[in-house]
Amino acid sequence: MQSVLRHGVDALRSVRRRRLAFSSARRARTRCLLLIAAVGASGCIAPAYHNSRLELADPTAGYRFDALFPETEGDGDALFVCLTFSGGGLRAAALSYGVMQELAATLVRVGDDASAPRRLLDETDVISSVSGGSFTSAAFGTWGDAMFDGRYEQRVLRRDLESGLIGHMLAPRNFFLLPFILLDTVDVAADYYDRRVFDEVRYRDLLERGSRPYVVINATNLALGRGFEFTQADFDVLGSDLGALPLGYAVAASSAFPIVFSPMRLRYFPQAEGCDVRSELVNSPEARLADARRQAWAKSITRFRATPDGVRCELDEFDHRFCYVVDGGLCDNLGLTHVIQEYQHGYIRRRIQxxxxxxLLIIVVDAGHRPKEAIERQAASPGLLTIGYKTAVTGIENHNETLVRMTRLLVSGSAEVREAYARCLEEFQGACPDVAPPAEFLLPPTDAYVAHVHFQAIKDDLQRERCLNMPTRLSLPPWDVEELIRVGREVLVRDPEFQRFLKDAGV
Incomplete structure (x- = not known):
């Protein structure tokens, strides 16, 4: 009996030892898995940013218009062409591509009438783009004329970018980090656009080429709800060097529509040696008009601190570590704000003076749409997602029409004011011979034209409805792409302002 009991106790002890061994092995495996996950997650969960610090500040260098194209003599700026490309996914990308094809086919004479005709596309000085339109502007900045050899259509317009992004997310090197990548989907898009679309071109490459146009890709500063431009002037406020940033990352940020994509994270750095841009913006009275957006931004991220040398303006590093940027369409879906600002106070105004x-020719490519809605057909109240989406999109579309009208009034009003001032000056010159008029009113008047390429201008009712109902997506059927390219060319040619420009240019 004792022998049986002893064997039973030994058996129980053996089972217990096996269980303890199994439990220890399981805990060890669990710890290993957790360690692997922690190591893998540390690279994704730790705040990642894609910009680098600017070591030496120089307000005359970097990717900015005046650094790219210094003052030249002759008729280089006699005709100044600005293009703005709206958001709207591949719908906007295809429409703007059609406009560029038409500009490449249009010949004009610049300066002396005896000069050889040049393509209107070659006279383009600035392209300001948002979201889907940024694919086209970045492609032209990357490849130039080579974008017309089928490269742009193959890599963007006729490509299913949505499936490409999903496939990139599920790639072997990303698969095990998938749960964490979902937290920063904009990084997946940025990496995909950089590697698969834009050949890993960086802003420093555009700077080294030094050829027009000046490409301004627009996003939205999420904290302020105001515009953010991928230019060195905006990166000066970050204390960062734009030259090291890939173009594909700017396109990803410009088209990072909230909920679908996470915001892009950019790091604030201490100011570089040579120039304290933030302090200059905060303390400059002239910036209230000439650079109001950047001044408000600089004020929001800085604080004043007493030092032995006096009061110093410095970055508030505790509350402002990162700048988050999202889809540029949230504050300006046409990209017109940059052109308006430069016309009023920047490089366009200086050249006019x-x-x-x-x-001055401004061509606004507007891919805004008005899809048919079932809201008024159903008895049930719209859901929260529908209401939120419509609230955002409707406001953007309504703002587009107002912005185009304002731009036309601005450029036409400037000429009218100049002419009225000249008449008054002529009338009272005898009574006040010593009065010197402002220099800008002594200049010959500048002829300004604002063309608007949009779907409402399509004459055919069926085609207009078809285009207005095309979705905002990153993939479209090839027949829709063909139609949008054709519409871009046809609507531009028929636009009254563009026709007036061609007539005045002697085309």
Missing amino acids: EGRIRR
């Missing part, structure tokens, strides 16, 4: 620009 110097008498360098004799004709």
Whole structure:
């Protein structure tokens, strides 16, 4: 009996030892898995940013218009062309591509009438783009004329970018980090656009080429709800070097529509040696008009601190470590704000004052749509997602129409004011011979044109409805792409302002 009991106790002890061994092995495996996950997650969960610090600040260098294209003599700026490309996914990308094809086919004479005709596309000085339109502007900045050899259509317009992004997310090197990548989907898009679309071109490459146009990709500063431009002037406020950033990352940020994509994270750095841009913006009275957006931004991220040398303006590093940027369409879905600002206070205004620009052509490519809705057909109240989406999109579309009208009033009003001032000056010159008028009113008037390429201008009712109902997506059927390219060319040619420009240019 004792022998049986002893064997039973030994058996129980053996089972217990096996269980303890199994439990220890299981805990060890669990710890290993957790360690692997922690190591893998540390690279994704730790705040990742894609910009680098600017070591030496130089307000005359970097990717900015005046650094790219210094003052030149002759008729280089006699015709100044600005293009703005709206958001709207591949719908916007295809429409803007059609406009660029038409500009490449249009010949104009610049300066002396005896000069050889040049393509209107070659006279393009600035492209300001948002979201889907940024694919086209970045492609032209990357490849130039080579985008017309089928490269752009193959890599963007006729490509299923949605499936490409999903496939990139599920790639072997990303698969095990998938749960964490979902937290920063914009990084997946940025990496995909950089590697698969834009050949890993960086802003420093555009700077080294030094050829027009100046490409301004627009996003939205999420904290302020105001515009953010991928230019060195905006990166000066970050204390960062734009030259090291890939173009594909700017496109991803510009098209990072909330909920679908996470915001792109950019790091604030201490100011570089040579120039304290933030302090200059905060303390500059001139910036209230000439650079109001960047001044408000600089004020929001800085604080004043007493030092032995006096009061110093410095970055509030505790509350402002990162700048988050999202889809540029949230504050300006046409990309017109940059052109308006530069016309009023920037490089366009200076060239007009110097008498360098004799004709200013602004072409607004607007891919805004008005899809048919079932809201008024159903008895049930719209859901929260529908209400939120419609609230955002409707506001953007309504803002587009107002912005185009304002731009037309602005450029036409400037000429009218100049002419009225000249008449008054002529009338009272005898009574006040010593009065010197402002320099800008002594210049020859600048002829300005604002063309608007949009779907409402399509004459055919069926085609207009078809285009207005095309979705905002990153993939479209090939027949829709063909139609949008054709519409872009046809609507531009028929636009009254564009026709007036061609007539005045002697085309």
